[in-house]
Amino acid sequence: MTLRFPQFPLLLLCFCCSVIIAHRDEDPVTKTMEDFSGYPIDEPHSFFQKSLSLLSVDTESLQKEIDELAAFSDTPAPSVTRILYTEKDVLARRYIKNLMGLSGLSVREDAVGNIFGRWDGHEPELPAVATGSHIDAIPYSGKYDGVVGVLGAIEAINVLQRSGFRPRRSLEVILFTSEEPTRFGISCLGSRLLAGSEVLVEALKTTVDAQNRSFLDAARSAEYAKDQDDLSSVFLKKGTYSAFVELHIEQGPLLEEEGISIGIVTAIAAPASIKLEFEGNGGHAGAVLMPHRNDAGLAAAELALAVEKHVLESGSIDTVGTVGILELHPGAINSIPSKSHLEIDTRDIDEQRRNIVIEKIQHSASKIAIDRGVRLSEFKIINQDPPALAEKTIIGAMEAASKELNLKHKLMISRAYHDSLFMARVSPMGMIFIPCYKGYSHKPEEYASSQDIANGVKVLALTLAKLSLH
Numbered sequence: 001m002t003l004r005f006p007q008f009p010l011l012l013l014c015f016c017c018s019v020i021i022a023h024r025d026e027d028p029v030t031k032t033m034e035d036f037s038g039y040p041i042d043e044p045h046s047f048f049q050k051s052l053s054l055l056s057v058d059t060e061s062l063q064k065e066i067d068e069l070a071a072f073s074d075t076p077a078p079s080v081t082r083i084l085y086t087e088k089d090v091l092a093r094r095y096i097k098n099l100m101g102l103s104g105l106s107v108r109e110d111a112v113g114n115i116f117g118r119w120d121g122h123e124p125e126l127p128a129v130a131t132g133s134h135i136d137a138i139p140y141s142g143k144y145d146g147v148v149g150v151l152g153a154i155e156a157i158n159v160l161q162r163s164g165f166r167p168r169r170s171l172e173v174i175l176f177t178s179e180e181p182t183r184f185g186i187s188c189l190g191s192r193l194l195a196g197s198e199v200l201v202e203a204l205k206t207t208v209d210a211q212n213r214s215f216l217d218a219a220r221s222a223e224y225a226k227d228q229d230d231l232s233s234v235f236l237k238k239g240t241y242s243a244f245v246e247l248h249i250e251q252g253p254l255l256e257e258e259g260i261s262i263g264i265v266t267a268i269a270a271p272a273s274i275k276l277e278f279e280g281n282g283g284h285a286g287a288v289l290m291p292h293r294n295d296a297g298l299a300a301a302e303l304a305l306a307v308e309k310h311v312l313e314s315g316s317i318d319t320v321g322t323v324g325i326l327e328l329h330p331g332a333i334n335s336i337p338s339k340s341h342l343e344i345d346t347r348d349i350d351e352q353r354r355n356i357v358i359e360k361i362q363h364s365a366s367k368i369a370i371d372r373g374v375r376l377s378e379f380k381i382i383n384q385d386p387p388a389l390a391e392k393t394i395i396g397a398m399e400a401a402s403k404e405l406n407l408k409h410k411l412m413i414s415r416a417y418h419d420s421l422f423m424a425r426v427s428p429m430g431m432i433f434i435p436c437y438k439g440y441s442h443k444p445e446e447y448a449s450s451q452d453i454a455n456g457v458k459v460l461a462l463t464l465a466k467l468s469l470h
Ligand SMILES: *[C@@H]1O[C@H](CO)[C@@H](O)[C@H](O)[C@H]1NC(C)=O
Pocket: 212
C-alpha cells in the first residue's frame, strides 16, 4: 500500500474526535486512522488544511460528462427525455457503468437495474457507505436532476482516490432505477424495491405501461429481470449500509436567493396521493334542468376547493395539497359531466397532520357525493408514505464537511421527495442540496453552475470519507 498523502485522514478527525478521545488507547477507529496517517490523531491544525487542499474536483470533466449524458435523450437539446428501459436509457446506463469501471469500482446490477459501483474499504465486511441518485428524466426535462447525484458521486470517489484517501468501510455509488414515475406510474421504483416493498413486488407482476407493455417484458428488453417474475431478490439485506447520502439540485429557489452553497437536508416531506371518481347521470346541457341534475363535474370542483380548505386548516406552512388532475367525461361543451376523475397530491413533514388532511378529503368526498346525488365510485389512496428524517451523525458529517471547506450552508427540508426517502427505511440517510437556477427543474431551463456542482461534490466526498472511517 502506498500512502502518497498520509496526512489526509487527519482532516476527518474533527468529526469523530469527540468519540475517540475518550478511548484513544483501545478505539479501533483511532488505530486504523493512526496506522493510515502515520501521525497521532491530535496533530496540529495545519495537516487538516493541507489535506483539504487535496480535494480537487475535475470540474471540466464532470461538466463534459453531464453534457454527454444529456445527449442520450429522445427529445432534442436542451431538453432531455430519458424513460425507463428505452434504448436511450440503456445507453445512458452503459455510459455510467463504463465511468464506474474507469474509477476502479466493481459494478453489479440487480434484477430491476439498480446499478452499484463499489470501492472496497480495508474493512470490507463492515456495512458500506453509499451515495447515489437517478438518471431517468421525464419528457422535456433538464440535465441536472438526479444526474448531479450520480456523476457527482463518481467524481467524489475520484476526488478521494486522487487525494490518496483509503476508505475503511467500502464506498458504493448507486444508480437507482426509475425515480420518475413516467413509464409505469411508480415513482422511486428502484429504491422502493431496495427498501423491501412486498406490495410493489406483487404490483410489478401485473404493471403495464400506456402501450400495455408489461413491466417485466420491458425490463427483459433491457436485459433485467431475466428468469424471475418475483423481484424480491432486489431487497437489500438489513445492515447493508451504515449510511446513505444523496447529492441533488435543490429544485427550489432558496439556496440561490440566499447565496448559500450547500443545503443540508434534515427531513423529506411525506407524500401521499389519492385517485377518485364521481359518477352522475350526465345528460343534455340544454334539456336537463338544474333541479334534475347530478353533475359529477361540480362534485369534482367542490372537492378541489375542499382540498385547499383542509390543507389550510392544518395551520402549517409545511402542509400542501394539489389537485393536479381533473378530468371530465364525456368532455363536451353541451354535455353534463357524467364522470369526473381527480388525482390529489398532499404532503407534509408531519405524517399525522398529513393523514388528517387525507381523512378530511375522504369525508368531504363522501359528503359531496351525498349532497349532490352522485356516486363516489372510486376512492383510492395510491401511496401514503411516511416522512424521512436525516440521521444525526450524517447531518453532523455534512455540516462538518461544509465548515471545513468554508462553504456557506444551512439546514433545510426537502419538499420534493427522492430515492433517499425510501433508502431511509433501510439505512441512516442524509441529503446534500446545491443551488439551481431560479429553482427550475423538470424543464430544459434547469441549470446548476459548475462551481456549485463542484462544491457539492467536495462536500459529498468529505462526508463519505468521514462516514467511511466512522
Ligand atoms: C393488454 O395485454 C394483455 C396481454 O397481452 C391483453 O390480455 C389485454 O387485453 C391488453 N389490454 C389492452 C387494453 O389492450
